[in-house]
Amino acid sequence: MPKPGGWGQNVTKKLATLIGKIARFALYPLAVVLVVSATYHLYFANKIIPGVVLGGVKVGGLTLDQAVSKTKQQELATKKEFTLWDQNGKNYSINLAEIDLAYDWDLGVRRAFEVGRTGNFITDTKDKLAGFVKILSVPAKYTYNKDLLGGQIAQIRSAINIPSISAGISLAKEGKLEITPEVYGKSLDEKALYDTIRICLDNMDRTDKTLAVEDDNPQYTKKDLEGIINQAQNIISRPIELSYQTNRYVLQAEDLVNLMRIGSSNGKAEINIDKTAFENLHTKIASDLNKLPLGQVVKEQDGRVLEFKIIQNGLEIDRGKMYTRFKQAFFGTEKSFAIPVKEIQSSKNGTEYGIFTLLGRGISKFTGSAQGRITNLALAAQRTNGVLVAPGKEYSFNQAIGEISGKTGYATAYIIAQGRTVLGEGGGVCQTSTTLFRAVLAAGLPITSRHPHAYRVGYYELESPVGFDASVYQPSLDFKFVNDTSGYILIQAATDTTTNTLTFDIYGTPDGRKVEISEPKLYNVYAPPAALYQDDPTLPKGVVKQIDFSAPGGTAEFTRKVTRGDELLFEDTYKSVYRPWRAIFLVGTKTN
Structure with a gap:
């Protein structure tokens, strides 16, 4: 018989021995893993982990300096353009040398070195293991000029895009309508193109690519309009x-x-x-x-x-x-x-318009003007006299005075047209717009359209320095301003033929604004060319008639500052470039 307790002791001893063996066998793989891991981290301590590809260049296992050197060499060996093909077999090039493309390999390599070193144990371990079986791609770091690239893409767009045109209805002969057929178009997919270019730059990929071109279908077809x-x-x-x-x-x-x-x-x-x-x-x-x-x-x-x-x-x-x-x-x-x-409708006394104060005044003289010219400037002044401009609204001189023609009452007088002083309907109206311009300047209202004359006009410098004129010529040239006050603006004009004075007053609601107008500067002054004498067979021989008058050229410039307390409301500059103007005389050659 076994001794008491002997069988149990044997079992315990054998079990302990077995557990010891199992523990020793289990520690071997762990030890191997620890050794491999330590060797891996020791070897790649100053190197990029395996499998990393930067900008299309394999840099895994390289030091930072080695990786920078390799990527730079690869860039030098890489083409500076790549080709894009459309559906019709036509090719287009993106020239990278012309978009100021610059790769930053130092920055890119640092980013590649960070792969597997983020500090996240799970992510880093996964990347380190994955690097042995697949590519860990890191896009290159670079800069380029977006405007220059946009210019190249715009050229491709203009060559490819064919806008669609919907079917339409047009008037044919004898008042009959016909349907114009639709046109199907093409449109470059610019988003896809930009994505393609980005991928190519990220990976220094210069292989040929296919352009994405979409159909541009018309909204309506001939069948729709039938x-x-x-x-x-x-x-x-x-x-x-x-x-x-x-x-x-x-x-x-x-x-x-x-x-x-x-x-x-x-x-x-x-x-x-x-x-x-x-x-x-x-x-x-x-x-x-x-x-x-x-x-x-x-x-x-x-x-x-x-x-x-x-x-x-x-x-x-x-x-x-x-x-x-x-x-x-x-x-x-x-x-x-x-x-x-x-x-x-308005109230009898018009109190709702807020016409309380004189805001600005403009004056000009028309001494020496022909009767037709005086008639015209007075008529234009009369037609804009009394006009009320609502808050926030824009005033148009041309709209206020209406059509300038003989049928609307304007006389014939000298005007500036097509580079010459000639007789025309409405000569003198520009003196009206000039005088109003001066009043609006003084009132401190924003001016939205003003055009100087082609040359200096003596009438406008009788009571004013050079540069304070405003030309109008329907329908293209107009004088406009905006009422930016809280109340209405009243334009009131007066023509005094006794003193040869035209006056414009601007009335409204005062808001504390102050106007400062600088003295005009006159520079680039040119003397007028020599007078021109032209034979005229319609004038009797010996008769000389002046049809154009000389004026020196130059550039006039002044500024206006409009403030309210310490606040600058706006500041504008008025620049007038005047051409030198020659006198022209007609010399009669008619003998009988």
């Missing part, structure tokens, strides 16, 4: 006539076609009124019919208005009603209607 061509033909079959008192506006077939816009409803094409074309029509008619309210300062003392009154209510087109009636005429059978207008 269902509305008959309706369009009915719309233009008769002209539309708009009228107000003696004013008539007749819209013919061509006008009505221009007022059409193709739209869609429930997926089908339909005819609408083109809002832009209608707005242009409204603006044209409004320039004839709309009348601003007219006011008058009856009494003032030391610049303070003692009595103001409305002398004429304003008139304007009721735009909403006009559109409704036009739409009825456009799509209906009744093709004529009266233009709806509404009167701009």
Whole structure:
């Protein structure tokens, strides 16, 4: 029989021995892992971990200096451009030398060295193991000029893009409408192109690439419009006539076609009124019919208005009603209607306009002017006299005085046109705009459109330094300003033929603004060219007639500063470049 406790002791001893062996075997792999890990970290302590590729260059296992050297050598050996192919086999180049491309390999290598060294045990371990079986790609670091690259892409865009054109309706012969067919287009996918370029730069990849080009389909096709061509033909079959008192506006077939816009409803094409074309029509008619309210300062003392009154209510087109009636005429059978207008009512004393103080005054002299010139400047002054400009609104001199022509009352006098002083309708009106310009300057109001004359005009320097003039020539040249005050602005003009003086006063609500205008500087002064004498067979021999007058050239410049307390509201500079002007004489050669 075994001794008591002997069997249990043997089992325990054997078990302990077994556990010891198992522990020794288990520690061997752990020891191996620790040794391998220590060897790995020791070997790659100053090197980039395996598998890292920077900008398309294998840098795993290299020191920082070795990696910088290798990437720089690879850049030198890499092409400076790559080719892009479109769907038609045409190629385009992106020239990297012309976009100021600069790689920063020092920065890129530091970023590559950080792979596996982020401090996150799981991420770093995964990257270190993955580097033995796959590429760990790190994009290169670089800079380039975006504008220069954009210029190259713009050239590719202009060569590839073909804009689509929707089918349309046009007027053919004999008042018949026809459908112009659609055009299918192409469009460069610029986002995809930029992504392609970025990838190429990231990896120093200069292999050929394919451009992404998208179809640009028209919104409407000929088939879409076949269902509305008959309706369009009915719309233009008769002209539309708009009228107000003696004013008539007749819209013919061509006008009505221009007022059409193709739209869609429930997926089908339909005819609408083109809002832009209608707005242009409204603006044209409004320039004839709309009348601003007219006011008058009856009494003032030391610049303070003692009595103001409305002398004429304003008139304007009721735009909403006009559109409704036009739409009825456009799509209906009744093709004529009266233009709806509404009167701009004012109180008897006009206190709501805020005309309390003289804000600015402009003066000019017309001494020596011909009668036709005086007639014109006085007529223009009369037609803008009393105009009230609402807060926030822009004043237009051309709109205020209306059309300048013989049929509107203007006489023939000398004007500047096509580089010469010639007789024309409305000569002298520029003195009116010049005088108003001076008043607006003094009032401290923002000027949005002002044009100097082509040459210096003696009339404008009788009561003013050089450079304080404003030319107008309809419809291109206009004088405009904005009322940026809290109340209305009143323009009041007076023509005194006894003293040959034209005066403009600007009235409104004072807001504490102060105006400082510098003395003008005159530089680059040129003497006028020698006089020119031209034979004229229509003048009797021996007769000499001066038709143009000399003036020195030069550049005049002054500034205006508008402040309120310590606040600078705005500061503007007015520069006038005057050409030297020669005198021209006609010499008669007629003998009988």
